[in-house]
Amino acid sequence: MLTPAARGTLGETVLEALRAGNTAGLAELPGPDDADDAQITLWSLFELHHRGFDDVADELEWDPQLIALRRRLEDDLEQQLRDRAPEPPAPGAFAEDFFAFIAGHDGPSAAAHLHRTATKEQALEFLRHKSIYTLKESDHTTWTIPRLSYPVKAAVVELQYDEYGGGNPHRLHANLFAKGLAASGLDAEYGAYIDEAPLEVLVQNNVMSLLGLNRRLRAASLGFLAAFEATSSAPSRKIARGLQRLDFPAEMIEYYTEHVEADAVHEQLAVRTVCGALLEEEPEQYENVYFGAWACLHVEDLYADRVLKEWTG
Incomplete structure (x- = not known):
């Protein structure tokens, strides 16, 4: 599988960096344009831990810049869920x-x-x-x-x-x-x-x-x-x-x-x-x-x- 199409500015930068193998500065990037941009970027970063991409080096799976960016995006997703989740039954x-x-x-x-x-x-x-x-x-x-x-x-x-x-x-x-x-x-x-x-x-x-x-x-x-x-x-x-x-x-x-x-x-x-x-x-x-x-x-x-x-x- 090749990397997916980007859906915003963040995804364009991250996916290009993945293909080029140059991840410098990714952890400090501005936030996503919108939810689509955030989620396709996060999906791509998660996919490095599944089967990866044919156009991305396997060595990038645990790249510190990518992990830091993934943490930002997944923390945002988790917080959105927790803000909406109901209290469990007693x-x-x-x-x-x-x-x-x-x-x-x-x-x-x-x-x-x-x-x-x-x-x-x-x-x-x-x-x-x-x-x-x-x-x-x-x-x-x-x-x-x-x-x-x-x-x-x-x-x-x-x-x-x-x-x-x-x-x-x-x-x-x-x-x-x-x-x-x-x-x-x-x-x-x-x-x-x-x-x-x-x-x-x-x-x-x-x-x-x-x-x-x-x-x-x-x-x-x-x-x-x-x-x-x-x-x-x-x-x-x-x-x-x-x-x-x-x-x-x-x-x-x-x-x-x-x-x-x-x-x-x-x-x-x-x-x-x-x-x-x-x-x-x-x-x-x-x-x-x-x-x-x-x-x-x-x-x-x-x-x-x-x-x-x-x-x-």
């Missing part, structure tokens, strides 16, 4: 309270639109947007594993083993999605559609990387995971039925049908065993677990609200 029976918290959330649903009324073009756009994350599905959670105690680590690895295909690369979820993209006539190359990704897709991906990369946010990353799994099964069923309605190929539908059953199991594991075990050991992480869970719901709401307004007027 501590009680964690699993039951967490599922009630998820059930009580009433946000817009792109899946419901895809199920009943989306056009083929809208479904293809949805898949292109989702490819930015899904072609590296679960990788941000894997970053948390070295930061966890043995019981929590074992539970996360159990879940991740399923996400990564149980040792079979053909069943790895990201690979299933790539096969579905190709069968649908879309580009299955990693990052192929980054230049058309709206702001909300960038924010969603950046929040995952923010939580996964920072050890102090490990509980928030696991809370994000738990909310993600707890809100995946039913929407996946709706999306699969919508894709069937629109005559998408079996390979694309299979990705979503795989998640109907798998995530129904994963939600129990993520909430009760992963987050439950974490909070038994570190009860002081309670607020961060809920912060991550809320962030998961919030960024999906932002995306759904954006595309539904575009699709339905």
Whole structure:
């Protein structure tokens, strides 16, 4: 993958510096022009810790200037989220309270639109947007594993083993999605559609990387995971039925049908065993677990609200 197109003055300067390998002074640059400029720049800096870019030297991954700039941008993103996050429910029976918290959330649903009324073009756009994350599905959670105690680590690895295909690369979820993209006539190359990704897709991906990369946010990353799994099964069923309605190929539908059953199991594991075990050991992480869970719901709401307004007027 090559570096994406810039979306403002900051991005132009940073991406040119990445390609040239000259990062002097980047940490002192003025702030971004707007949210798009900030988020594509932050996404590019985070991507150095994923697969990187073909036109950027691998040695720049931990460049001090880039890390300092990334810290500025990710701190701004985290603060924006914390300013909007609600107070968590009072501590009680964690699993039951967490599922009630998820059930009580009433946000817009792109899946419901895809199920009943989306056009083929809208479904293809949805898949292109989702490819930015899904072609590296679960990788941000894997970053948390070295930061966890043995019981929590074992539970996360159990879940991740399923996400990564149980040792079979053909069943790895990201690979299933790539096969579905190709069968649908879309580009299955990693990052192929980054230049058309709206702001909300960038924010969603950046929040995952923010939580996964920072050890102090490990509980928030696991809370994000738990909310993600707890809100995946039913929407996946709706999306699969919508894709069937629109005559998408079996390979694309299979990705979503795989998640109907798998995530129904994963939600129990993520909430009760992963987050439950974490909070038994570190009860002081309670607020961060809920912060991550809320962030998961919030960024999906932002995306759904954006595309539904575009699709339905």
